[in-house]
Structure formats: C-alpha cells, structure tokens
Amino acid sequence: MAELLFWPALLCYGEAAFGYLGDARRPGAAGRAATWGVRLGWLTQTALLGVQAAREDGFPWATWAGSLNLFVWFVVGAYLIWGCRKPYRLLGLAVMPLAVALLVVARAGGGTGIGARSHYSNLFLVLHVGLVLAAFAGFTLAAALSGLYLWQERRLKQRATTILRRPAPSLATLDRLAGRTVAFSLPALTLGIAVGVVRLASDGGRVDALIAVTLVTWVVWAAYLVLRVTRRWTGRRAAYLALAGFALVILVRLALPATHFA
Amino acid sequence: MRRLVLVGTSHHHAPIELRERVALDAEHARALAARLADGGGEAVCLSTCNRTELYLVGPDGDEAERAAVAALAEVEPEVEQALYRLSDHAAALHLFRVAAGLDSLVPGEGEILGQVRAAYESGTTGTLLDRVFHQALHAGRKARVQTAIGESPASVSSAAAALAEQVFGELDGRAILLIGAGKISEQAARNLLSRRARIAFVANRSLDRAEELAGRLGAEPLPLERIEEELVTADIVVASTSAPGYVLDVETVARAVRQRRGRQLLLIDLAVPRDLDPAIHHLDGCYLYDIDDLEAIVAETLAGRRGEAERAEAIVAVEAAKFHEWHASLDVVPEIASLRARAEEIREAELRKADALLGRLDEGQRKAVEAITAQIVNKLLHLPTVRLKQAAAAADGVLYAEAVRHLFGLGEDER
Numbered sequence: 001m002a003e004l005l006f007w008p009a010l011l012c013y014g015e016a017a018f019g020y021l022g023d024a025r026r027p028g029a030a031g032r033a034a035t036w037g038v039r040l041g042w043l044t045q046t047a048l049l050g051v052q053a054a055r056e057d058g059f060p061w062a063t064w065a066g067s068l069n070l071f072v073w074f075v076v077g078a079y080l081i082w083g084c085r086k087p088y089r090l091l092g093l094a095v096m097p098l099a100v101a102l103l104v105v106a107r108a109g110g111g112t113g114i115g116a117r118s119h120y121s122n123l124f125l126v127l128h129v130g131l132v133l134a135a136f137a138g139f140t141l142a143a144a145l146s147g148l149y150l151w152q153e154r155r156l157k158q159r160a161t162t163i164l165r166r167p168a169p170s171l172a173t174l175d176r177l178a179g180r181t182v183a184f185s186l187p188a189l190t191l192g193i194a195v196g197v198v199r200l201a202s203d204g205g206r207v208d209a210l211i212a213v214t215l216v217t218w219v220v221w222a223a224y225l226v227l228r229v230t231r232r233w234t235g236r237r238a239a240y241l242a243l244a245g246f247a248l249v250i251l252v253r254l255a256l257p258a259t260h261f262a
Numbered sequence: 263m264r265r266l267v268l269v270g271t272s273h274h275h276a277p278i279e280l281r282e283r284v285a286l287d288a289e290h291a292r293a294l295a296a297r298l299a300d301g302g303g304e305a306v307c308l309s310t311c312n313r314t315e316l317y318l319v320g321p322d323g324d325e326a327e328r329a330a331v332a333a334l335a336e337v338e339p340e341v342e343q344a345l346y347r348l349s350d351h352a353a354a355l356h357l358f359r360v361a362a363g364l365d366s367l368v369p370g371e372g373e374i375l376g377q378v379r380a381a382y383e384s385g386t387t388g389t390l391l392d393r394v395f396h397q398a399l400h401a402g403r404k405a406r407v408q409t410a411i412g413e414s415p416a417s418v419s420s421a422a423a424a425l426a427e428q429v430f431g432e433l434d435g436r437a438i439l440l441i442g443a444g445k446i447s448e449q450a451a452r453n454l455l456s457r458r459a460r461i462a463f464v465a466n467r468s469l470d471r472a473e474e475l476a477g478r479l480g481a482e483p484l485p486l487e488r489i490e491e492e493l494v495t496a497d498i499v500v501a502s503t504s505a506p507g508y509v510l511d512v513e514t515v516a517r518a519v520r521q522r523r524g525r526q527l528l529l530i531d532l533a534v535p536r537d538l539d540p541a542i543h544h545l546d547g548c549y550l551y552d553i554d555d556l557e558a559i560v561a562e563t564l565a566g567r568r569g570e571a572e573r574a575e576a577i578v579a580v581e582a583a584k585f586h587e588w589h590a591s592l593d594v595v596p597e598i599a600s601l602r603a604r605a606e607e608i609r610e611a612e613l614r615k616a617d618a619l620l621g622r623l624d625e626g627q628r629k630a631v632e633a634i635t636a637q638i639v640n641k642l643l644h645l646p647t648v649r650l651k652q653a654a655a656a657a658d659g660v661l662y663a664e665a666v667r668h669l670f671g672l673g674e675d676e677r
Contacts, residue, residue: 027410152428156425156428156429156549157543157549159551159555159558161558161559161561161562162562163425163428163559164414164415164421164424164425164428164559164562164563165414165562165563165566167424167427167428168428169431170427170428170429170430170431171428171429171430171526172429172430172431172526173431232523232524233524234524234525235524235526235546235547236546236547237524
C-alpha cells in the first residue's frame, strides 16, 4: 500500500516541479496545474505517512531515510500555507524540485516503506524528531523566501525591463515572511534539541557530529533573529544569513545523519 | 430582420482636434440616443476621448445609417469625411473589440469597459442592443480575466507606482517625498495616492508652489534645504524639478541611509536633466529609476500587452460568432412561430374531432391525452427548430426558411 502511494506522490510533486518551470516561461495554466500537483501530492504523501503509521507499532520515521520522508512532508506543507498563491509560484520552482530529490533519496534509503521501528519511546520521537524536522522545514522555506528576495532585489538593482511583466512578491513582504517563518521555527528547534539533550544526558551518550552541527545551526538561526530585532539586520544581509543557515540544514539532513542514526 | 448599424470615428480615423469637436458629454450623448431611437428604434451613443460612435437598430439599415451620419454631421460637419460605417456582424465585432480594449490606443486599457457600460446604460435600448452590449461587456471582462492584456502598467507614472509595489507591497500609508511641484510631480503623486500611499512632503525651490501643491495633496510643504532630514522617514522619493544639476547627491542620501536602519528607499527621477545623482542606485537598499528606465519598462509591458492581444482577439471572435448566430436566428423566428402555431392548430382540431371518444374519459385522463399530444408535437418540432436556427446563421438560411414555408404550407391560408 505504501508503495502504491509513494509513486503518485512523487509523480504529483514532479508534475508540480515541471509545472512551475513552465509557469516561469509563460505564466498561466502551467502554474495552476503545478499548484494542483502540490496539493494532490501532499495529500497522497499524507496518506502514505498515515499508512506507515498504521502499519507500525510506534513512530515509523526514526530512521535517517524515514525522517527525510517526514521532512519533505513538512517542507511541502509549509509551502502550501501561502506558496500556492500566484505571486509566490516562483518559490515552487525552488521548493518542489528539492522535495522531489529528497523524496527519491528517502525512498532509496527505505524511508517510504514499512518496518523501520525504533527502540526509542514514541513520545520522545514525536517531540524530538517531529519538532526538529518541522523547524528544519520552516528554515528551508525561509531560505527559499530569502533566495526569492535576492533574485527580486537583483532585478530591481539591474533595472530589469521585465520586472512588471513578471511581478514577484515585494521585497518587504519576502523579508517579513522569512523573518516570521524563522520566528516560528526556532522555538520548535530549541524544544526539539532540548528533548534530545535530556535524553542524551539520561542515556549517558556522547555529542556526535550531527548534534554539534545542529547546535551550530541553532546558533546561526538564533543570530538571524537577534540581529534582525536588535541591529535591524533585514534585507540582503538577512537573506544571505538565511542561506548560510539553510546550508547547515542541508548538511545536517543529508551529509551527517549516518553518525546520529547509527 | 432588424439591422444593427454603427457609424462613428476614432483615433484611427480622426486627429484629436476633430475628435474633441465631435465628443459629447454624458447628457448630450443620452439626448442624442433618445432622439435617434424615437419611433421604435434603438440607439446608444458611445463618446470617449478616443471615439464617438453611434449604434443604431432599425428595420432599414440604410435609413439608420443616414440618420446617424446626419446626427454626427450636425455636431461637427467636418467629421463626415472621417466616419466609418459598419453593420450587423461587423458592427458587433467592432463593439466587442472596443469593450475588450483591443481598439484602444493602449491595448487592454481598463477605462473603456466602464465607458461602454455607461454608454449602454444611458442609451435607448431594446432586444438587439441589449443583447449586443451585454455580450460585448461579457467579452471585455472575459478577455481581461483570461489574458494578461490589462495587467501591466501603460504609463510612466503608473509604472513608477507599480515599481513601488514591487519594493514595498501594499503602499497603504507609505510616505512619499515629492521634490518639485510641477504637473509631472502631481500626476505621479495622484497615481501613488490612488494606491493609498501618503504624500508626506512636497519640497520645492519656490515655497509658495510647494505650499499650493501640498495643500491639494494634504502634505507638508518643505524648502529644498530640508530634504535631507525628511529622507530618513520617507519610503518613496519622486523628483521632477527643472533644476539644471542634481538636487540630491549620493553623499546626502548615504547619510540618510545610515539612519534608516536597513529600510528600503525607492527614488523615481522624472526630471530631464536628472535631479538625482545616479550613484544613489549603488547604495544598499536604494533603488533609483530615471525616466529612461521607466520608459523602457513601459515599452516592455506594452509589448507584452500586444502579445496578449492575440489571445484576446480569439476570445472576442468566439463571442462575436455567438452573437452572429443569435442575430441570424431572428430571421427565421416568423417561420418557427408559424410552424408551431400550425402544429398546435392541427393538434387542437384533431382533439376536437375525437371529442366523442374522449367524452367518455374522466378529467384526469383527458388532461393526460392533452399533455401527451402536446409533447409529441413539441418533440417533433424540436429538431427542425434547432436546425432552422442553425441554418439561419449560414448563407442558405433563407432557402431553408422558404422550404419550411413550402413543405408545411405556412401562410397559404392567408393567400
């Protein structure tokens, strides 16, 4: 059943990625089709996660690949909140190819199937894995918004004559949304890390590379918020800082998990 | 059949000097339409700065056309040489294109749809003009919804306002600093005001003129020397003075930017020679557009509109074809009415003949027989009616109508 649901979800996300590409060339029908692809794909992936949860006796996304599957669901879900609106379709051009690539990697690692039960308690996994992944999904979206900000700012600086033929969200809106997204995501990461640290201390475990980089990631995103509030770090500088934070998120998600999940 | 006739002139055929002499205000347009429709006709007068057109309906197309030409010549005799005359399908197609903004100076401009609606509402209309104007308004809306023909700005001042939205989003409450109190400044200011921005300051070399414009816009007048301090609070600067050199140099703006704590500043320079030092554009968070930049953007958006116009033309053509089909079907309405009347007559006569037999039926059974026979007649006549209407839209519609008259003996009783 999970297998049956994986392919339609991937197909819908793939259709959305191509749709957004078509929309970038000629806005209109392709963009609308892409939006429906995101919606249907996310519903299908929700069903896939539901089947995984129903078949497992516990939290089924504790493995590296399983957590990647859940991460994709969070990212697309966060994108769905406002990303489907017409001016934000360019955001889909960044988010949906990433979602497709990560979902494929999750499948390759066995994260979309059944049978990956962890020995940790469900409550711990929901709080730790769930909150950390939700926060990372928020940071991914904030980074996409920041990327769109830099693109829009570059067009304004270059005085692109096409700027009004292809309107994007305004600089002020992109900057504000990125800030708000981080403001929601950072507390989730803080709580997720805190739960993990408590568990680590009670188990007498050691800090591994993933934990260390996750803490650095927390510091970068916390600095993003602090500088924003105290030093008015907005606009281009904030966007670059968000991209740096996202690079760490990708490092944590893709390059280092072997040390943590082993 | 009642004919639809259009007589008028537009920016394609007449220079502005002539157009302004033939232009009618709303009251005169209403009165002229009422006069032309006197005696059972229909008339609408559409008069804008780019066109004056009369749409008339009457049994005799030539007579309607003569009346329209005479009416316009009465307003301005010289216009007769610049008039175009269209009828039926061509007139309807023209109106649909006008409503969609396809015949406008700037393709897709939004004002014309409202002007067509206003002209229709003040006209003296009947079945035909009601139909053609309703369908034209529908076509105009459809062309704007289904294509991007009206989406992008078509003037320098509206492009400046749209650029401001690209930087700030909603302009609600954004503070504007106007430098210069001339007509261009005011025009740009009004465009920004229409998007709910706030004209905070008007700075000018002559404080009297600054006060005058500031009074009209609800802003605070400033001498040019005080610009720097207000640069810290303004979101958008619009400059259009006739000063020979820069009114704002990069050092002045850089000092203000340091106090702005990262807030973006959009500067629009509409003056020639330029008022704002081009180096301002390189400051972090500052975006400076001069008149050439804005004109290049407008040219690009107009090119986009022309591309969309092709799609809008297709939408308009479909709507015009629908109108043509409906209008042509009016030709066969008398035949259809006669055919149905004849069938009903036969049905009633046959029921009367069978009265002796039906007399034994109770009231319910009698009603059932009535309903069944009426249903048979309706079903038999449905397809011929539809086919006859379809044939009417084609060239051989008259032949079909004649064949129906002959086959069913319509009108023979009268002969």
